[in-house]
Each structure stands twice: as C-alpha cells, then as structure tokens.
Amino acid sequence: MKLVHTYADLGSTFSSHVQPQPLDTPELVSVNQDIVQLLSCADFSEEQLAQLCNGEMIPEGGQPVSMVYSGHQFGVYVPRLGDGRAILLGETEGSDGVLYDLQLKGAGLTPYSRDGDGRAVLRSTIREYLCGEALHSLGIPTTRALCLINSNTPVYREQVETGAALLRVSESHIRFGTFEYFSHTRQLDALSQLVDYVVERHFPEWTDADDKAANLLSEATRRTAEMVAQWQAVGWCHGVMNSDNMSILGHTIDYGPFGFIDGFNAVHICNHSDWHGRYAFNRQPDIGYWNCSALASALLPLLEGKEQAEDLIKQYPSFFSKKYASLLRAKFGLSSSKEGDSQLFDEVFQLMHDERTDYTIFFRALGKPDLQDLFIDRDRFNSWSNKYEKRIAQEPSSLDEIIKSMSQVNPKYILRNHLLQIAINKAENGDYSEVNKLLKIIRQPFSEQPEFESYADSPPDWAGDLEVSCSS
Numbered sequence: 001m002k003l004v005h006t007y008a009d010l011g012s013t014f015s016s017h018v019q020p021q022p023l024d025t026p027e028l029v030s031v032n033q034d035i036v037q038l039l040s041c042a043d044f045s046e047e048q049l050a051q052l053c054n055g056e057m058i059p060e061g062g063q064p065v066s067m068v069y070s071g072h073q074f075g076v077y078v079p080r081l082g083d084g085r086a087i088l089l090g091e092t093e094g095s096d097g098v099l100y101d102l103q104l105k106g107a108g109l110t111p112y113s114r115d116g117d118g119r120a121v122l123r124s125t126i127r128e129y130l131c132g133e134a135l136h137s138l139g140i141p142t143t144r145a146l147c148l149i150n151s152n153t154p155v156y157r158e159q160v161e162t163g164a165a166l167l168r169v170s171e172s173h174i175r176f177g178t179f180e181y182f183s184h185t186r187q188l189d190a191l192s193q194l195v196d197y198v199v200e201r202h203f204p205e206w207t208d209a210d211d212k213a214a215n216l217l218s219e220a221t222r223r224t225a226e227m228v229a230q231w232q233a234v235g236w237c238h239g240v241m242n243s244d245n246m247s248i249l250g251h252t253i254d255y256g257p258f259g260f261i262d263g264f265n266a267v268h269i270c271n272h273s274d275w276h277g278r279y280a281f282n283r284q285p286d287i288g289y290w291n292c293s294a295l296a297s298a299l300l301p302l303l304e305g306k307e308q309a310e311d312l313i314k315q316y317p318s319f320f321s322k323k324y325a326s327l328l329r330a331k332f333g334l335s336s337s338k339e340g341d342s343q344l345f346d347e348v349f350q351l352m353h354d355e356r357t358d359y360t361i362f363f364r365a366l367g368k369p370d371l372q373d374l375f376i377d378r379d380r381f382n383s384w385s386n387k388y389e390k391r392i393a394q395e396p397s398s399l400d401e402i403i404k405s406m407s408q409v410n411p412k413y414i415l416r417n418h419l420l421q422i423a424i425n426k427a428e429n430g431d432y433s434e435v436n437k438l439l440k441i442i443r444q445p446f447s448e449q450p451e452f453e454s455y456a457d458s459p460p461d462w463a464g465d466l467e468v469s470c471s472s
C-alpha cells in the first residue's frame with residue numbers, strides 16, 4: 001500500500017505533524033474484508049494489519065497529521081477543536097479509483113487533545129466500526145473502517161477500560177467545522193485554499209469555475225439534506241449533530257451515542273447528555289439545515305453576499321422533502337405519489353408513536369397478513385389498513401411484486417443497540433466472535449438470513465434501559 005499526503009501538503013495552517021503512540025499488545029478484533037478489497041491489501045498478514053491500525057507501521061509515503069477544525073457544539077461555537085485523538089496517515093487510491101483518507105482514531109495525544117487522553121475505548125470503537133458498515137449496507141454514505149484493535153493499555157473513563165483503535169477510511173475527513181475554523185479566525189486565504197482543495201479532489205469539474213464556494217455550499221446542502229432524509233427513513237438517530245461532525249461530502253461521520261429506533265418514538269433522544277433534545281430524532285432534519293447555515297456563514301467571505309448564501313441554503317427543505325418523500329413512497333410500496341399519501345403515512349406514524357410499534361419490524365411486515373399483530377388498538381389499525389389497502393390497489397404491480405420491492409428497501413437486520421451491547425460485553429471479555437458475527441449479519445440487511453432469525457426480533461425488555469455512555 002502506498003500513500004500520498006495531499007492534505008499534509010497544505011501545510012501547518014491546516015494540520016500538525018504527529019506521531020501515533022502505539023497501544024500495548026495490540027490484538028486484532030475484526031478486519032473488514034470489503035475494505036481489504038477496496039484498498040487492495042489482501043497481502044497484509046493479520047499482524048501487519050494490527051501494526052497498521054496501531055500506528056506502528058506507516059505505509060510508504062504517509063505523513064501522519066492531525067487536522068485542525070472548530071465547530072458549533074450544541075449550538076455554541078467552540079473556537080478550536082481539531083483531531084484530539086485522530087491521526088490522518090495519508091491518502092490512498094482504492095480499487096474504484098477514488099482517493100481515500102486513512103485515519104487512525106484513538107492513536108494518542110495530538111496538539112488538539114485539550115483535556116483528553118487521545119484514546120478511544122473498545123466499546124465505542126466497536127460501535128463506530130459496526131455502524132459504519134451497517135449504514136453503508138443500507139446505502140447511506142458514511143465513513144467506514146479497515147479494522148479495529150484492542151489492547152492492554154488502560155484507559156480511564158467512568159472506570160478502567162482498554163484502549164482500542166480504528167483505522168477509518170473515508171473520502172474526506174473535512175468537516176463543516178474545518179471551514180468554520182478558518183473563517184472565524186479570519187484566515188481567508190486558508191479558507192479559499194481549503195475550498196480549492198475540496199474542489200480539486202472531489203469536484204474537479206468545477207476547478208475553473210468562478211463560484212467554487214457557492215457550488216460547494218449548494219452541493220453540501222443537497223448532500224446533507226439527502227443524508228439526513230436517509231437517516232430518517234431507516235429510523236436512525238445520530239445523537240451529536242455538531243457542525244464538527246458534519247462532513248463536507250454529506251457522509252455520516254463520528255459514531256457516538258447513535259441509535260436505531262426500536263419502538264417508534266418521533267421525539268426519541270439517543271444521547272443521554274442531550275438534556276434539551278436538540279438532537280432528537282424528529283429534529284435531525286432541522287439541525288441539518290442549521291448546520292448548513294453555519295457552513296454558509298463560514299463561506300460568506302468567498303460568496304457574493306448574504307443574499308446568495310441564503311438563496312443557496314434555502315434549497316435545503318426542498319432537497320430534504322423530495323428525497324424523504326421518495327424514500328417513504330418506496331417504504332410503503334408506492335410507485336408514484338397521489339393526493340392523500342402523506343396523510344396516510346402520518347396517520348400510521350402517529351399510531352406507531354402512540355403504541356411504540358417497532359419501526360423496522362412494521363415496515364418489514366407491511367403488506368403481509370400478520371401486520372395487525374403488531375398493534376394493540378386493532379380498530380385504529382384496521383381503519384388505517386383499509387385505507388392503505390385501497391391505496392395499494394391503485395398500484396400497477398401485484399401485491400407480491402410490491403412486497404418484494406418493499407423488502408429491498410425495508411431492512412430486516414439493523415444494528416440495534418442491544419445487539420451491539422451483547423457483542424461489546426463479549427468483546428470486553430476477550431471474545432470477539434459476536435462482533436464478527438454482527439458484521440456479517442448487518443452486511444445483508446435486506447436478505448432473509450434464516451440462521452440469524454433471532455437477530456431480527458424485537459428487542460428484549462432490558463434494551464429499553466440501555467444507556468449508551470457518552471464518554472468514548
């Protein structure tokens with residue numbers, strides 16, 4: 001594997017050179033064979049992969065750096081954040097011809113570590129590793145990871161845990177907050193250089209355009225709106241939609257206290273430190289918009305003025321609605337939109353919310369005879385179901401065909417928190433088999449996998465009491 005160092009080449013205004021600080025006795029927990037193929041590293045032994053993930057082996061051409069950024073956290077601007085525990089090794093070309101960043105997460109102290117220890121623990125690393133794959137398999141743009149390691153290095157959170165690290169792979173680790181940093185510190189040449197870098201690397205067709213910043217803002221707005229629409233459609237909550245966790249490419253990044261919704265709750269809050277519900281499930285679309293306005297403010301010095309910035313981001317609601325409406329139509333098995341459809345959807349969402357019906361199981365069972373068993377208030381359900389049947393009868397395809405097409409968009413296997421917790425508990429006792437089993441299962445979310453039927457069941461009672469720790 002050979003690396004280039006295009007981001008490091010931007011110079012010390014953008015990042016700081018750092019050396020990874022390896023963990024003690026690294027042990028490979030899991031290797032993502034999809035990414036092995038993508039990065040053509042099938043010739044790496046397990047030991048080499050562990051060394052790579054532990055920062056002990058830097059591939060030829062790599063120049064480890066940590067990136068500076070800032071951002072709005074829970075609506076409050078924090079002037080300097082940066083990679084406090086992440087180290088970008090460099091970039092490498094994938095077998096698809098795309099240039100990917102290789103970034104270690106949990107590799108030790110950096111100039112941006114502030115009060116942190118530069119480390120990540122096993123449970124949070126497993127969560128990030130698996131959820132990147134879960135979302136990717138659902139067709140949602142996201143960072144992913146090549147592998148993850150555990151170690152003997154003690155790391156202190158609420159208790160002693162073990163240090164772990166992840167080798168994150170992404171088309172970009174540039175965040176809205178990266179632009180905010182240069183804008184708020186009035187480093188406008190750097191801001192412009194950053195736009196040029198992103199355009200040259202990801203949107204070369206705009207290289208000669210006069211309005212690169214405007215194009216970028218418009219594209220980031222569209223991609224963010226569509227990514228959030230995809231989250232909503234699968235019932236996924238990010239939990240910490242700070243502007244430093246918003247990728248300029250509209251990819252899902254930073255898996256913290258995220259959660260797939262089990263029993264549907266429109267106002268579900270997966271982050272237990274989010275006291276006011278800023279990042280509640282139903283607020284995600286608006287927060288995505290809010291973050292786009294933070295990006296617009298950051299890019300303002302490179303735009304024609306406020307009016308242009310506003311014009312560009314005000315497309316967000318229509319980008320979101322268009323994408324979300326098309327995803328919902330497909331989830332309900334409808335090929336086109338008809339008057340009354342959104343009321344039909346709203347009615348069943350309200351019923352599911354009131355009864356906390358399992359979101360994923362409902363959609364997977366839609367159109368099938370046993371659907372009514374999911375509801376307590378049968379009359380209310382039947383009243384809705386009659387309307388739905390009438391609507392489905394207007395479709396050109398047969399019910400069998402509709403059910404088949406719905407099973408391509410309504411997953412059976414999702415990465416529920418309780419499944420993750422079982423895998424984490426085992427891994428913390430040295431058994432990584434459940435992590436690897438889950439990886440296999442969530443890779444095929446839409447397929448029937450009879451041997452793993454129980455992984456599609458509704459969660460056990462104890463899942464409702466699970467609180468994902470925010471210290472990671």
Ligand SMILES: Nc1ncnc2c1ncn2[C@@H]1O[C@H](COP(=O)(O)OP(=O)(O)OP(=O)(O)O)[C@@H](O)[C@H]1O
Pocket residue numbers: 081082083084085086112113114115116117118119120240244245253254255256472
């Ligand atoms: N243990 C730690 N040591 C040093 N810095 C940390 C640590 N945990 C978080 N940070 C820093 O605090 C800020 C916010 O943390 P957050 O949890 O959102 O990000 P993260 O999970 O570390 O990183 P990323 O966004 O790259 O996935 C980031 O600047 C991050 O680097």
